[in-house]
Structures are given as C-alpha cells and as structure tokens.
Amino acid sequence: MxxxxxxxxxxxxxxxxxxxxxxxxxxxxxxxxxxxxxxxxxxxxxxxxxxxxxxxxxxxxxxxxxxxxxxxxxxxxxxxxxxxxxxxxxxxxxxxxxxxxxxxxxxxxxxxxxxxxxxxxxxxxxxxxxxxxxxxxxxxxxxxxxxxxxxxxxxxxxxxxxxxxxxxxxxxxxxxxRETSLVPDAEQGAYTRFVRAVFTARGRSLPEVIHHAGGVSNRRARQAIQHAGVRGQRLPRDLSPAQWVGLWEYLR
Structure with missing residues (x-):
C-alpha cells in the first residue's frame, strides 16, 4: 500500500x-x-x-x-x-x-x-x-x-x-x-463552568473547594454538600453525577 x-x-x-x-x-x-x-x-x-x-x-x-x-x-x-x-x-x-x-x-x-x-x-x-x-x-x-x-x-x-x-x-x-437530562439544557454552559471552577479551585477538603469555587461562605458550602448527599471525606473526583447536580441545584 x-x-x-x-x-x-x-x-x-x-x-x-x-x-x-x-x-x-x-x-x-x-x-x-x-x-x-x-x-x-x-x-x-x-x-x-x-x-x-x-x-x-x-x-x-x-x-x-x-x-x-x-x-x-x-x-x-x-x-x-x-x-x-x-x-x-x-x-x-x-x-x-x-x-x-x-x-x-x-x-x-x-x-x-x-x-x-x-x-x-x-x-x-x-x-x-x-x-x-x-x-x-x-x-x-x-x-x-x-x-x-x-x-x-x-x-x-x-x-x-x-x-x-x-x-x-x-x-x-x-x-x-440520557433520555432526560439531569440539568436543563439552557444551563449547560453555566453548569460546565461551575464544574471547571470546582475542579480547579484550591482547598484540601470539599467544603474549602466549594467555598473558593462558588464564592460562598463556608457555612453555605457545607449546606450545599449536605443537600447533595455527600458523606465523608470526598474530593471533586469522588462525586457521582447526582451529587454534582445536587451541588449545582443548591448553588446556581
């Protein structure tokens, strides 16, 4: 050939x-x-x-x-x-x-x-x-x-x-x-930027990361994590799709 x-x-x-x-x-x-x-x-x-x-x-x-x-x-x-x-x-x-x-x-x-x-x-x-x-x-x-x-x-x-x-x-x-998306299509751009911010934010724990990524208080960051059903010591790489959506719904 x-x-x-x-x-x-x-x-x-x-x-x-x-x-x-x-x-x-x-x-x-x-x-x-x-x-x-x-x-x-x-x-x-x-x-x-x-x-x-x-x-x-x-x-x-x-x-x-x-x-x-x-x-x-x-x-x-x-x-x-x-x-x-x-x-x-x-x-x-x-x-x-x-x-x-x-x-x-x-x-x-x-x-x-x-x-x-x-x-x-x-x-x-x-x-x-x-x-x-x-x-x-x-x-x-x-x-x-x-x-x-x-x-x-x-x-x-x-x-x-x-x-x-x-x-x-x-x-x-x-x-x-997916037949039905977990986040409205109209929010895709904002959701994508949110995920990037979380993955690239500084912090040694998930509450610290959310605090810096979302520009929210430590208290609100912990509330968001609780709302998303995240238990124990977790980092962004450990979150399930449902937990990501839960964080987004609480903080968007």
Missing part, C-alpha cells in the same frame, strides 16, 4: 484491532441499539465487516485514502467516506470507533459537544476509558457531561490485541445520551 498523504500509520495514531473477543463485544453492544451507524477510524475494516452484517446502514469514515479505497472495493454495501473524524458530521444515531490514541481527547470532546447521536461505542486507552467511566475517580470532562450522558466501562482489551502493538491496554467505553 502506498503511503497516505496524511502520513504513515504512526502519524495517524493507528493501532488496528485484531482481538476477536473485543470485536465481538463491540458488535454485541451495537446490536442492542437501533438506526444507522457511523464508524470512525475504519482502518482495515476489522469492525466494518461485522457491522455490515448487522443489516443496517453503515458509513465508514477513514482518513487514509488508500484504505478507504480498499474498503469501498471489498464492502460495496457500506458507504465509505475518506475524511477526518474531527470534522465529519456526527449525525448518525450510533457512533462506533477504534479511536486513534493520539486523538482520544479531542475526539471525545467533540462527541460530547456536538452532534445528535444517541449511542457511542468507542475503543480508547485503558486509563482514559476507566477515568471517563469514573472508575477510581472521575474527571472534569466526565463530570461536565454526566447530566446529559452515561458512561460505562465494558471490557479491557490487551495491547497485544492490536497491530502494531501499542504500549498500553485499551478499554471499550459505551456512552449513551
């Missing part, structure tokens, strides 16, 4: 999935959804082929023009688009993808900020998948998105299940749009 105008597989951050249990798990998760599917980072078609067998409309997006051309020839029933996942419209109800490791954060941010998709089944670095799902402590990005999305860590994928083999394991992350 000729070299892509976008660079080789390393420049594209490509680690092609070969792990059959992971492929089967992703297809199983997708089969529980409905509607057209958009696959981002189709690569050599490891996921595209079984997705096509689901009998649904599949669009495969691939940046490398040579791989896109090869997929068009081998899978005529699939709409293959040569393009960039950072720009391509995310309009399909179901998004699937083995996300290039060097683009994980910008692609996840775009997924959570744009489009009208309902379900996203993505393969990312293991630590990223764990953090997004709140295992061992949540992240600011997850806390900001939690009123509108749920995150589920579905399976660990060993590094040897890719070619070329990356230096870290991967994880299958399922993101679903």
């Amino acid at each position: 000729h070299r892509s105008q976008h660079g080789g597989r390393h420049e594209l951050g490509q680690n092609f999935l070969t792990h059959k249990p992971a492929i089967n798990k992703i297809i199983s998760l997708v089969s529980q959804t409905d509607g057209p599917i958009l696959e981002i980072g189709a690569g050599g078609g490891a996921l595209t082929r079984p997705l096509a067998r689901l009998g649904r409309q599949v669009t495969a997006l691939e940046l490398d023009e040579h791989r896109a051309k090869k997929l068009r020839r081998s899978l005529p029933q699939v709409v293959v688009e040569q393009g960039d996942a950072l720009w391509y419209p995310l309009t399909a109800p179901v998004i699937v993808g083995n996300v290039p490791f060097n683009l994980t954060t910008p692609i996840l941010r775009r997924l959570l900020d744009e489009g009208a998709w309902e379900h996203a089944i993505v393969l990312t670095q293991w630590e990223v998948a764990r953090k997004r799902a709140g295992v061992g402590g949540g992240t600011m990005m997850t806390a900001q998105a939690a009123p509108w999305f749920t995150f589920e860590l579905c399976q660990r994928v060993p590094s040897w299940g890719f070619s070329p083999q990356p230096s870290v394991d991967a994880g299958i992350l399922a993101i679903h749009r």
